Amino acid sequence: EPEFSFADHSHRRFNPLTDSWVLCSPHRAKRPWLGQVEEADDSLRPEHDPACFLCPGNERATGQRNDQYTSTYVFPNDYAAVHAEQPDCTSDALARVAGAHASSELFCVDSVRGRCSVVCFSPRHDLSIPELSTSGVAQIIRAWQQVYADHSADPAIAYVQVFENKGAAMGCSNPHPHAQVWALSAVPTEPASEIRALAAYRQRHAACMLCAYVEAELASAAAGDQSNRIVALNESFVALVPFWATWPFETMIVARSHVASITDLQEPHITRLAETMQTLTCRYDNLFRCSFPYSMGLHQAPTATHPDAALCHFHMHFYPPLLRSATVRKFLVGFEMMAEPQRDLTAEQAASRLRAQPSTHHKHSPS
């Protein structure tokens, strides 16, 4: 009888950060694809685009004009999802939408405030993270620190979500490389469930789940395991494909020491983080020789005086959609939406393919 092999047989892996499962069917990548084909993002963009709402000196859709900025540039989002000021939600207002049953637990509403900003990585319309200089990426990290610190000073803000949508395939509405910050009066669902999981693990083990996880992954790499999941590593950070990854080439960047939030980072750790982000994203771009789309986000401690802030462990998630090539992506659709995420290659296969890529960008390599 053949033996069970993770690369051949279906199995489910448990995600301890979100308390959910992923179905892994490594043989399924072989099926024929007659579905949607993306446009490969290998475009040569100009350094400055006069029609771009985000380039220095240009007018935005609202009529305001950007500064002639020369470095990372932060400004308020003109189409913010939340506002600092708005009326409180009343039971009358709720009754108007929910009807007579408004008081029931089935119509549960929370009014929410906050602020949204945009972080242009640099004046250059054409340079995303893997193509910027390391000091350019370090500037972005320092801008995120500043934004986080500013919001932390405001007791109305509970959580600061920094994220980047890169590429049209990830719903990016403007190609000028930028991140967004949505700072909210509530801790959103996803970080809230991670914090719950970290707290429960600490309760059981008197230790941090992510510290333990990083240690286990480093030990496996040090032992020379072919199946190790590490993609980039330096003294301060590790980039890896988590054992429970959902997206084909999903990765996390995790601080090697227990750092609660980005503001806890000083030099040389800021530069180490910039280097890790660059190695990882260069390998992404090199994999299919395109500007690799993804959604990326920072998870860290809630701001202000949250009781569980200290148990948070700073990390970043990268969720890239591409599966087979620069033009064929993974769709997390029917089964994934209704039942549970499903992936078509193992985390180990993804890590080994990324590790095999050069850590410098294909556009900069002599050929």
Place this chain on the structure above:
Amino acid sequence: EPEFSFADHSHRRFNPLTDSWVLCSPHRAKRPWLGQVEEADDSLRPEHDPACFLCPGNERATGQRNDQYTSTYVFPNDYAAVHAEQPDCTSDALARVAGAHASSELFCVDSVRGRCSVVCFSPRHDLSIPELSTSGVAQIIRAWQQVYADHSADPAIAYVQVFENKGAAMGCSNPHPHAQVWALSAVPTEPASEIRALAAYRQRHAACMLCAYVEAELASAAAGDQSNRIVALNESFVALVPFWATWPFETMIVARSHVASITDLQEPHITRLAETMQTLTCRYDNLFRCSFPYSMGLHQAPTATHPDAALCHFHMHFYPPLLRSATVRKFLVGFEMMAEPQRDLTAEQAASRLRAQPSTHHKHSPS
């Protein structure tokens, strides 16, 4: 001071089925869109496509040939995500991928078995649910009943997930209208969390959450509330935009009486369900005058002897991606993946726009 209005002010709504929140920012639909534009699916497809793997009599990618079928046609998926037979997962196999820490709770694996099948709706390559006859849709429902009953007889199967990916935007890999069935040895994450929520609600209220929710929505509609969320209604089923909807035009079809699974439906309820599916999907197609893409799925009781089978309440979810037009969709990306789902119009606005559409298909209407 202005009063709080659900149509103008940001708020979060709680999804009691999945125990999570949705951020609602109704003013955000106004932002400019320079992002990805889909191809509108308004194509005229042939009745039979000789190159289609699913049309009657054609050869599939594996070399097998489809029957000359004349009605709904069920056959095993050639690229199944799970198989009925495979070796058991051993601790040796786990140690090989997880390293020395394989025993830790951070590397938690479950081997999974099952069967996958394809349900071609009809021989016609060009007719999706809104365009079939009501008896044609009733045939599909009876095929789902048969598949569910077959799998229920197998003690190795715990859950039968029926779903449809419609349209290239939803990762459909073949345009011939069809659903899929993935029957698994485990109850997947999503139905498992719904069952947990239904059980907890029953504990607290000695009642079914979905029975109570349907009653509240019907009462609000009966009271003439302009903000009611109902899109289609007959004696047996209701289609509505749930108060906590995530996707712009997300809906649920819910049985009006407490029916645990699709096999509990007899006539006239089967025809009532077919009619509800048609009214809903005709309104979808009419909204942007295109073949409206979505992922759809059935949630019902786990099979075999699951202790919580009786508390399940049969319903269907429809998750359509379109937001602004036939070519501009909603992307649930950065903030949504990292923090929490966000929507740009209220559930009430979506319901009222769908209700305003004729219930017969635009292609069949005299113009």
